[in-house]
Amino acid sequence: MTTTRITLITGTSSGIGLAAAVAVARxxxxxxxxxxxxxxxxALLAAAGAAGVADRIEVARLDVTDPGSVEACVAGVVARHGRLDAVVNNAGAGYVGTVEQDGLEPVRAAMEVNFFGVVDVTRAALPHLRAVGGRVVTVTSVGGVVGxxxxxxxxxxKFAVEGFMESLAPVAATVGVKVSVVEPGAVASEFVASQGLDIPALLTAAGPYAPALGAYxxxxxxxxDQAQTPEQAAESVVAALTAEHPPFRVQTSERARAFVGAKLADLDGSTVQRLTGGWVG
Known part of the structure; x- marks a missing residue:
């Protein structure tokens, strides 16, 4: 068994996942x-080479929505390295739309990637994390706190992921596993570019919701336009992995802290409704 700490990170082809892979390898x-x-x-391998950590990054296939892929990937890591010290759940997918217009399928698809995929990877990893006193770090979003x-x-x-992890954390702690969630706000390149949104088509199809969607x-x-970089957001992932006593909830910027803080202090929901209502009207 190697003594080097082994960290599995999902969704590393771009964005926070790519930046986190390089930063954690450092x-x-x-x-x-x-x-x-x-x-x-x-892109990941090029960034790893530029950072001088190519020898500490191993690319592996994992589709978090495929249970067979999850089992094979985690088992393969342990077979090759003899241990698994940490998992960073980062893979996810955004979606912009509203349920009356779009129906249930986008909701089911978002849950499969952003929730059930996280749950399945965590479940598969936990026996190995227990063996070494490991960590689970999950990249959620300020959208996991504020609708x-x-x-x-x-x-x-993302709300479901936060509830799952908040419930799991004290249970995992009894067997030596630390659980944290990392909550980014706006991160450069993620909104229109990474989701491939056709805004004119969305507005045309939005019917009575078109004025609100346009404002949003x-x-x-x-x-x-004021977003932080993936590298800045990845610093919080590294902190959650390396701090001796990591907090459960970590925001990646002051803007994210202020946004989440407003919700956590909003007992009747009126503050958030005034805030987000202004985004659409």
Missing amino acids: TGHHVVATMRDTARSG QPFNEAYCAA VDRTRAAF
């Missing part, structure tokens, strides 16, 4: 950087 961990399509590993217009499916899944898109584009 701390000396051996990173198993997973993605659904390993043909998309070029946001036209993000019903995405926020529902304008507001959100402005917010992403």
